Amino acid sequence: MNKVQKIVIFILVFLTFITRLVALSKVPPHLSNDEISIAYDSYSIRYTARDEHNNFLPVSFQSHNTYKAPLYVYLATITNYFLGNSEFSVRLPSAILGSLTVFVFGYIIFLLSKNINLSIISVGVLALTPWHIYTSRMALESNIAVFFLATALLIFFNSIINNKNHLLMLSMIFFALSIWAYHTEWLLTPMIMFSLFYIYRKKIKLNTNFRLATLIFVILVFPIAYNAWINRGTTARANTEIIFNDPGISKIIKNSNISKLNIIMIVGESFFKNYSDYTKLGHLFFDGLPLLPKEDPYSVGLFFLPLLPFFLWGFFKIKLYFPNDYKFIYLWIIISPIVPSLTIGGTNMVRNLATVLPYSLLIGVGLYNVKNKINVVKLWIFLLSIFISILYFLAIYFYHFPFQMGENFQYGYKQAAEYINDNYDKYDQIVVDPRFGNVNIYVGVPHLYLAYFTNLDPKKMLLRSDSNKGLLFDKYHIFEINWNLEKILPRSLYLVPFDNQPGDNFNNLRTVKEIKLPNYKVEFKLLESTN
Amino acid sequence: MKAITKLIILLTIIFLVFFGGLFLTNVIKKDLSVDKIKLITDMPSIRDSVSQHQKDARYIPYRIRLIVFNNLIYVYQALRNIANFWNLYNINDIFLFVNLYPMYYGFKSIYKEKYIWYICVLGIFFGSLAIGINKMVDARMATWFMMPIFGYLIYRGIRKVNIKIYLPLLLVNLLFLI
Numbered sequence: 001m002n003k004v005q006k007i008v009i010f011i012l013v014f015l016t017f018i019t020r021l022v023a024l025s026k027v028p029p030h031l032s033n034d035e036i037s038i039a040y041d042s043y044s045i046r047y048t049a050r051d052e053h054n055n056f057l058p059v060s061f062q063s064h065n066t067y068k069a070p071l072y073v074y075l076a077t078i079t080n081y082f083l084g085n086s087e088f089s090v091r092l093p094s095a096i097l098g099s100l101t102v103f104v105f106g107y108i109i110f111l112l113s114k115n116i117n118l119s120i121i122s123v124g125v126l127a128l129t130p131w132h133i134y135t136s137r138m139a140l141e142s143n144i145a146v147f148f149l150a151t152a153l154l155i156f157f158n159s160i161i162n163n164k165n166h167l168l169m170l171s172m173i174f175f176a177l178s179i180w181a182y183h184t185e186w187l188l189t190p191m192i193m194f195s196l197f198y199i200y201r202k203k204i205k206l207n208t209n210f211r212l213a214t215l216i217f218v219i220l221v222f223p224i225a226y227n228a229w230i231n232r233g234t235t236a237r238a239n240t241e242i243i244f245n246d247p248g249i250s251k252i253i254k255n256s257n258i259s260k261l262n263i264i265m266i267v268g269e270s271f272f273k274n275y276s277d278y279t280k281l282g283h284l285f286f287d288g289l290p291l292l293p294k295e296d297p298y299s300v301g302l303f304f305l306p307l308l309p310f311f312l313w314g315f316f317k318i319k320l321y322f323p324n325d326y327k328f329i330y331l332w333i334i335i336s337p338i339v340p341s342l343t344i345g346g347t348n349m350v351r352n353l354a355t356v357l358p359y360s361l362l363i364g365v366g367l368y369n370v371k372n373k374i375n376v377v378k379l380w381i382f383l384l385s386i387f388i389s390i391l392y393f394l395a396i397y398f399y400h401f402p403f404q405m406g407e408n409f410q411y412g413y414k415q416a417a418e419y420i421n422d423n424y425d426k427y428d429q430i431v432v433d434p435r436f437g438n439v440n441i442y443v444g445v446p447h448l449y450l451a452y453f454t455n456l457d458p459k460k461m462l463l464r465s466d467s468n469k470g471l472l473f474d475k476y477h478i479f480e481i482n483w484n485l486e487k488i489l490p491r492s493l494y495l496v497p498f499d500n501q502p503g504d505n506f507n508n509l510r511t512v513k514e515i516k517l518p519n520y521k522v523e524f525k526l527l528e529s530t531n
Numbered sequence: 532m533k534a535i536t537k538l539i540i541l542l543t544i545i546f547l548v549f550f551g552g553l554f555l556t557n558v559i560k561k562d563l564s565v566d567k568i569k570l571i572t573d574m575p576s577i578r579d580s581v582s583q584h585q586k587d588a589r590y591i592p593y594r595i596r597l598i599v600f601n602n603l604i605y606v607y608q609a610l611r612n613i614a615n616f617w618n619l620y621n622i623n624d625i626f627l628f629v630n631l632y633p634m635y636y637g638f639k640s641i642y643k644e645k646y647i648w649y650i651c652v653l654g655i656f657f658g659s660l661a662i663g664i665n666k667m668v669d670a671r672m673a674t675w676f677m678m679p680i681f682g683y684l685i686y687r688g689i690r691k692v693n694i695k696i697y698l699p700l701l702l703v704n705l706l707f708l709i
Contacts, residue, residue: 268707273620282615286607295576297604297611298584308614399590519587 001116008120016102016127020095020136025087028138029402029518030409033445035139037063039090040448042076044458052448054462059180059227064445067231069224071148071181072141085452090139097147098136102127104150105357109364111157112325121371122364130289130393131302131349132356142353145182148174149189150357156196160203168204169213176220183241184339184351186224191338195331241343243270274341278352281308284359288349291401300396302349302356303363304389306382310366311359317369318362333358406517407437412524413449415515416495419526421454423512424475427528428491433481436497436523446495447471447478494527501525537646544650545657548680552661552673569666571608580604609663616662616670625674626681629704632697634681636688654680 001009031039041051041061051073053062061068075093083089106123110116126132135143152174159167175193178185197204204210244250244267252258252266277283285308287299303311315333319326336358340351374382406412420430432446451461451473460474470479481494483502488509496502498521502509513526553559558569567573584600591599622628641647658677662670689697 265707272623272707276618276620276623280615280618282611282618286611286614296580297577297608298580298600299611395588395590400584400587403587 005116005120009123012120012123012127013103016099019128019133020099023398024091024095024137027398027402028409029406030411030414031087031090031449032138032409033064034066034068035087035090036410036445036448036452037061037066037068038073038076038139038141039080039085039087040452041068041073042080042090043085043452044461045073046077046080047458048462050458050462052461059223060231069141069145069180069182071177072139072144075144076139085455091137094139094143095136097144098132101136101143101147101150101357102132104147104154105360108150108154108157109361111154111161112329113321115321115368117371118321118364118368121368122361125303125307125363125367126356126360128390129303129356129360130300130397131353132360134289134291134397135350135353135356140350140353141182142184142350145178145185146354146357148178148181149185149192149354152178152189153192153196160200165205165207165209168209169216172213172217173220176217179221179224184354186228187339187342188336188354191335192332195328195335199325199328199331241345243267243274243342243344246270246344271341274343274347275337277347278337278341278355281311283347284308284311288347290349290405291396292404296404298396298400300393303359304386304393306385306389307363307367310363310370312366313370314362314364314366317365320369321365329358329361333362403518406519407442407523410436410442410444410446410449411517412436412515413444413446414453416446416513416524416526417450417453419513420450420493423493424454426491427475427493429477429489430475430493430495431481432476432478432495433497433500434478435480435500438499440497440499447473447476450476488529488531490529490531492529494525494529496525496527498522498524502527541646541650541653544654548654548676549657549661551676552658552670553665555672555675556661556665556667556670558661558665571605571612571664571666574608574666577604577608609660611663612665613659613663617659621671623704623708624671626678626685627701627704627708629697629700630681630685632700633688633692634684636691637684637686638688640687640691641684651680651684 037052038061041063044051045057050056051058051061055062059070061070061073072093076090079089079092083092102123105126106119109122110119113119152171155167155171155174159165159171175189178189244253249267249270253263282288283302285301285303285305287294288302289300292299318329322329336355337352339354340348343351430450432450433440434443434446436442436444447461447464450456451458456474464471464473466472470477472478481496481500483500483506486502488506493512494502494509508529508531509527510530511525512528514522515524515526517523550559553565556569558566560566571577581600581602581604585593585596588596588600619628622631626634638651641651655677658674658680662673665673
């Protein structure tokens with residue numbers, strides 16, 4: 001490695017960490033629905049070894065009945081221990097492992113191609129790709145799963161290439177951890193493992209080490225598999241999100257007049273349509289990143305637009321730089337979007353995150369191949385376009401995104417919790433209407449935000465009662481308020497959405513705080529009783 | 532062939548593909564008038580977004596905001612439409628997914644025949660442009676005039692494909708299409 005390469009690597013390390021850690025608690029503007037669930041469960045586990053729903057050290061977190069994979073929550077318990085309850089503490093595992101993924105990925109490319117420049121270019125692509133920056137800055141299970149999957153691949157290739165058979169065991173542990181980390185990997189990891197075993201079957205020695213490694217993998221994955229099996233049909237996430245549960249498809253499946261071949265065709269077409277949506281260039285380079293409302297023409301793609309031609313070009317040049325491993329790389333590219341394509345609900349870049357690695361590799365290969373063929377003028381035009389794309393992304397990400405999308409992150413509950421924290425003793429009961437948004441279109445999870453950001457003793461949450469009268473715990477009563485039926489008690493605080501304000505006849509309530517979204521629109525009001 | 536004849540043929544093909552695409556998607560009506568409502572320039576959401584961003588972007592002076600957030604966004608929108616249109620699903624519907632295989636070889640074989648290469652590339656480009664400026668989400672009709680180009684590329688590449696791979700893939704592809 002020469003001096004220039006060392007400097008470039010140093011700059012990339014700096015950029016990777018800086019883009020993932022700067023203003024981590026401020027952007028995204030608030031913990032999202034899924035993030036707060038992970039945050040609260042990690043807090044609850046730390047003190048009680050139980051999740052929000054009173055399950056003892058679960059292998060599947062019930063969350064909002066979305067049954068999350070467990071690894072992130074347990075990792076966040078560690079950061080919660082050191083850093084307490086904050087956005088930073090819950091997002092930190094993702095930011096750190098996301099940053100490390102970039103370098104693990106670079107090392108995989110170096111191992112396979114023995115080409116340091118190709119590896120550096122690919123690292124640069126992944127380090128600065130909007131898709132990976134976005135997901136590394138949120139507490140997302142899929143992001144840490146990609147880290148474990150990439151590390152497993154790195155160790156696997158190290159074991160194969162350098163003839164270190166004992167490393168296979170470590171590789172299996174990381175493959176198993178990826179399955180503990182996110183649902184997509186339940187299927188993706190085995191597919192990748194089978195591809196590896198098939199393609200490298202001549203290099204893998206079927207000795208005791210291999211058998212032991214396989215056994216360790218099976219033992220580690222068993223709790224997840226067992227839990228999914230005993231909860232099949234009711235709770236397992238993989239059962240609720242699968243393509244067969246699409247209303248149209250499930251209706252067809254239940255129809256006894258339709259032949260099995262026809263059903264296979266219909267499911268196949270639906271899968272192919274999803275796969276097509278996940279791989280379309282518009283999604284990847286124009287509008288895949290949910291930073292702005294969907295109809296906004298200033299939307300940003302998962303990768304920078306100037307990289308599009310290199311993505312296409314790279315596809316045809318893989319064999320040139322990976323003569324021994326191109327079969328696996330093509331398979332990696334093809335199979336990565338398969339699992340998200342088997343799910344319902346439209347394209348979801350979080351479910352498809354594992355694809356960021358092979359696609360970054362494609363772009364890296366495309367760029368490396370073209371690098372020596374273009375003249376200085378074209379090179380500068382390209383660098384300028386990349387520079388403008390980065391500036392544009394940063395402006396959209398750090399300014400327009402929090403400004404416009406606060407409501408999507410249930411913005412306001414943390415700010416309400418801060419007021420409650422300061423005035424907790426003034427009130428005997430705190431009444432919360434969980435609805436928000438225009439005409440109260442959404443129902444949020446204020447109980448988690450309020451409990452987390454006021455550091456409420458998790459044992460009090462475990463004693464909660466949930467009935468048709470709403471959710472009751474500690475001083476909190478959470479239900480959809482009907483002002484016509486509401487009786488205002490003394491020493492009460494109300495947290496209500498803007499579109500469910502009490503009428504003028506409520507003289508015994510006064511506004512103590514208005515909570516505004518980053519775009520200055522009033523979202524919630526805090527009212528206290530005056531009687 | 533004389534250079535002028537070549538140019539006329541090229542321009543005719545571009546004209547046919549572009550305006551033919553607009554005609555088949557009813558942007559150009561039968562009386563040859565243009566229905567502007569069907570163009571992306573008539574999207575209120577784009578107009579509103581431009582002015583919204585000009586208003587919101589307080590981190591830069593107002594005059595610079597007008598430069599950064601301007602009507603060039605329509606070009607971006609057209610490219611976005613093109614990129615969204617040419618997905619695997621539409622490709623399969625238009626000329627069968629499996630035919631990407633001979634088309635790849637087709638493109639390779641015409642690479643040195645510059646005139647043919649320009650006809651094919653510019654034909655596909657202007658045909659796609661007709662799709663890009665179109666408000667219609669499903670503008671598959673606009674590809675009809677591009678069919679001869681696709682057909683030619685498949686014809687040029689078909690001799691180089693591995694028939695043992697191509698035929699089973701074609702069969703599976705046809706089966707799914709039915």
